[in-house]
Amino acid sequence: MERGQQAPNNQALPNQIGRAPFEDTGSPLYLQNGDHPGLALVSQLLAGNNYNSWNRAMSIALTAKNKLVFVDGSLLRPKSNNLLFGAWIHCNGMVISWILNVVNLKITDILLYISTTSEILMDLRDRFHESNAPRIFQIKKLLTGLQQGSMDVNTYYTRLRTLWDELKDFQPVSVCNCGSMKEWMNYQNQECVMQFLMELNDSYAQIRAQILMMEPTPVISKVFSLVLQEESNVPYIKIS
Structure with missing residues (x-):
């Protein structure tokens, strides 16, 4: 994903007829009642040398939450005048919170000012991924x-x-x-x-x-x- 890239106004998301994506349980923009910024999706904290296993566990957890599209960059940020912009910003912030909850505090400080989940995971991969x-x-x-x-x-x-x-x-x-x-x-x-x-x-x-x-x-x-x-x-x- 190119940084700063945005989706067109008419970007389509799969949803049931007559329902907004953030109301459709099958949409990545949908948040369950139990979803909140304090969730810890995996049991292990990212410390650096455990990146490979941590990344695998996070990928599984985010897939279960139907939010992996925010991490891999396949669900691009809508333009600010798009009706889905607010829902996307909300979900993106939620996923960022989930990531920050399961990384070491020293690593968290570096990630706080990165604005999208895909950029955060790209940064972590660049720094910690083992060949x-x-x-x-x-x-x-x-x-x-x-x-x-x-x-x-x-x-x-x-x-x-x-x-x-x-x-x-x-x-x-x-x-x-x-x-x-x-x-x-x-x-x-x-x-x-x-x-x-x-x-x-x-x-x-x-x-x-x-x-x-x-x-x-x-x-x-x-x-x-x-x-x-x-x-x-x-x-x-x-x-x-």
Whole structure:
């Protein structure tokens, strides 16, 4: 989006016949009764080094609120004589408040004088977005060193799954519908299963051996379920 760009007077927004966009529950200009400037849409504050995960969480939250169009710049600001100008300004200010509520105070001070949500997110991306290669390297290094140790099975699996999902987000999306794509997905699943089983504590050796004998290799969620069932019979040191 070009900064300062405005939408034409006749910019159309999807709405039900005979209803103004700010009265239509399907319009991005609609605000629910519970929407107010003090809302914290995500649980984590943006501190800088957690930009990638914070941005993902915010994108999901704003999509649920039907307000992502303010962030990506696809809903442009109407001209001041447009009937929708006031509603747009109102919603834009609301989304800015939601963003400021979930960033570190030191970062907030810099953002206060930026007038649109799309410019705020552009500024944050320019400053904190990590390029792919260093983050991929970091994720793979974390995966290599991750062992169950004193963690229970659920905590161990959750940490693995979080890293897997973030790593997957960096991978290019394939549009192939051929058999080779299915083979690739099966291979990826097998890799996850092996990594999960390899770093389980030795007390899970029996269930690990049983899973490795299964043909075909079960999906990782099934493997996790089988190991979780076994956990009640296996002592472990609980994290304090």
